[in-house]
Amino acid sequence: MHRTKSNLISYYFSLLHSSPHLSHLRHLHARLLRTSLYNNVILTTKLVLMYSKHHQLHSHSLSLFFHMPHRNIFSWNIILREFSRSNFPHKSLQLFHHMWEQSNVRPDDFTLPLVLRACATLGDLKLGLSVHGLCHKLGFERSLFVASALVFFYVTFGRIFYAREVFDEMPDKEPILALQVFREMVGSEVELDDVVMVSLLLACNQSGWLKHGKSVHAWCLRRFSLGLGLNLGNAVIDMYVKCSKLCYGNIVFDNMDEKDVISWSSLILGYGLSGSVNIALELFHRMLEEGFKPNGVTFLGVLSACAHGGLVERARLYFKMMEDLDVKADLKHYASMVDCLARKGLLKEAERFIEEMPMEPDAVLLGAVLGGCRVHNDIVIGERIARKLIRLQPEKAGYYILLSNMYAAAGRFDEAEKVRIVMKERNVSKAPGCSLIESKNSFVFPTR
Numbered sequence: 001m002h003r004t005k006s007n008l009i010s011y012y013f014s015l016l017h018s019s020p021h022l023s024h025l026r027h028l029h030a031r032l033l034r035t036s037l038y039n040n041v042i043l044t045t046k047l048v049l050m051y052s053k054h055h056q057l058h059s060h061s062l063s064l065f066f067h068m069p070h071r072n073i074f075s076w077n078i079i080l081r082e083f084s085r086s087n088f089p090h091k092s093l094q095l096f097h098h099m100w101e102q103s104n105v106r107p108d109d110f111t112l113p114l115v116l117r118a119c120a121t122l123g124d125l126k127l128g129l130s131v132h133g134l135c136h137k138l139g140f141e142r143s144l145f146v147a148s149a150l151v152f153f154y155v156t157f158g159r160i161f162y163a164r165e166v167f168d169e170m171p172d173k174e175p176i177l178a179l180q181v182f183r184e185m186v187g188s189e190v191e192l193d194d195v196v197m198v199s200l201l202l203a204c205n206q207s208g209w210l211k212h213g214k215s216v217h218a219w220c221l222r223r224f225s226l227g228l229g230l231n232l233g234n235a236v237i238d239m240y241v242k243c244s245k246l247c248y249g250n251i252v253f254d255n256m257d258e259k260d261v262i263s264w265s266s267l268i269l270g271y272g273l274s275g276s277v278n279i280a281l282e283l284f285h286r287m288l289e290e291g292f293k294p295n296g297v298t299f300l301g302v303l304s305a306c307a308h309g310g311l312v313e314r315a316r317l318y319f320k321m322m323e324d325l326d327v328k329a330d331l332k333h334y335a336s337m338v339d340c341l342a343r344k345g346l347l348k349e350a351e352r353f354i355e356e357m358p359m360e361p362d363a364v365l366l367g368a369v370l371g372g373c374r375v376h377n378d379i380v381i382g383e384r385i386a387r388k389l390i391r392l393q394p395e396k397a398g399y400y401i402l403l404s405n406m407y408a409a410a411g412r413f414d415e416a417e418k419v420r421i422v423m424k425e426r427n428v429s430k431a432p433g434c435s436l437i438e439s440k441n442s443f444v445f446p447t448r
Helices: 002-017 022-033 041-053 057-067 073-085 089-102 111-122 125-138 144-156 160-168 175-187 194-207 210-223 230-242 246-255 261-274 277-289 296-309 312-324 331-343 347-355 363-376 379-392 397-409 413-425
Strands: 435-438 444-447
Touching: 002 022, 002 041, 022 041, 041 057, 041 073, 057 073, 073 089, 073 111, 089 111, 111 125, 111 144, 125 144, 144 160, 194 210, 194 230, 210 230, 230 246, 230 261, 246 261, 261 277, 261 296, 277 296, 296 312, 296 331, 312 331, 331 347, 331 363, 347 363, 347 379, 363 379, 363 397, 379 397, 397 413
Parallel strands: none
Antiparallel strands: 435 444
16 A cells, blocks of 8 residues: 555656646646545645746745645755745745744754845845854855855855855865856956965865866866966866876976975876876975975875886885884875785785784775785685685675685685575675766766
8 A cells, every 4th residue: 555655646647747747737726636646745846836837836845835735844945945946035935934933843964045035136245144144053154055155145246255265264165066066156256366276176086076176277277377386286287186197197297496395296196006007106205305205195106006016025125214214104104015025916915014013904004905816816815814804894795706706716605605505694895886977967976
């Protein structure tokens, strides 16, 4: 019965969504009134929205909204948004006041941006400041949606100092929202400095959005005719490294008038992780010759390069150099060293290196050894490491599969089958692969 009702809701929702004209929508409305489905808040809210789409916001949507058997925050957000978007900001604010004073529904971080937009449209700075205070009181000030709306609001009134203050405090600037803020600032002819541009580039880095990163870089070149400067130049290099466009990062690096250890380290790490061994090590030695002291990021880059190139002796030299230069090694440096040994087939040494570490190994580090055991057919060490990994992450299918494959490669088919049986008993399965595509219209789609 539950499944049947669920299917009916989906069916009517689809009919409402595709309703071609007003008379058809009214017919669906009448049918819902004759059934218990009219009590479903999803369907009645959809009906409110569709009346608005058919230009019946005042005559039908509003009346229906107040006669709905149940209203939740989603319903309120829909009606607020429709009035705000239809150039009736005053009515949107009236409805918000009604919700706040006469209902038990409290606003969420989708409601408050609608209210701020209405305040900006009406030119009511005082009321908008009160809403900002409400955002703070309700704990939504650090929401990305609310923070973006606050930036738009302050830019609208020319309060650039406050807009910048909110923007700088935005937590984990999500790329889409950060770029919306940027476009709004540019459209309002706001003077943007290198601090804002660095924040935008960091936002692009989070998703590897090359297209947007290049747009920000181009804007910076037009805006800062005398050069990018150290911090902005470093951010541009880091963006290109994160987007796997090292050649562009190198060009920016070569054209910088001033460089620091961050400039060098970003590029060295990028080349090291990508397997461009000779370039990474050449940059490292140029850096030393020019008198820069490497940091932990720099050494992570050269150790990664050594791992890709199978340069065990040089990796040992660089690891010792860290100690000589008083650069503290963390888990990533140890992992790179273990990866280098494992790729070269020095699996006993890699295992011993792990045992002598001043910290507990994680799954990434142990996984590097297991990968080496698979390549070099060392079933003894591989079995030990795989069992450690399975204890550490029993839900990770890859370790079971790798161990099973190693048994099979060694002709131990019974043991390979036992591992597969254990996977089934523990309900462990391999997740399908997933990738991201940046399309021409700037959306990112998951693909499997």
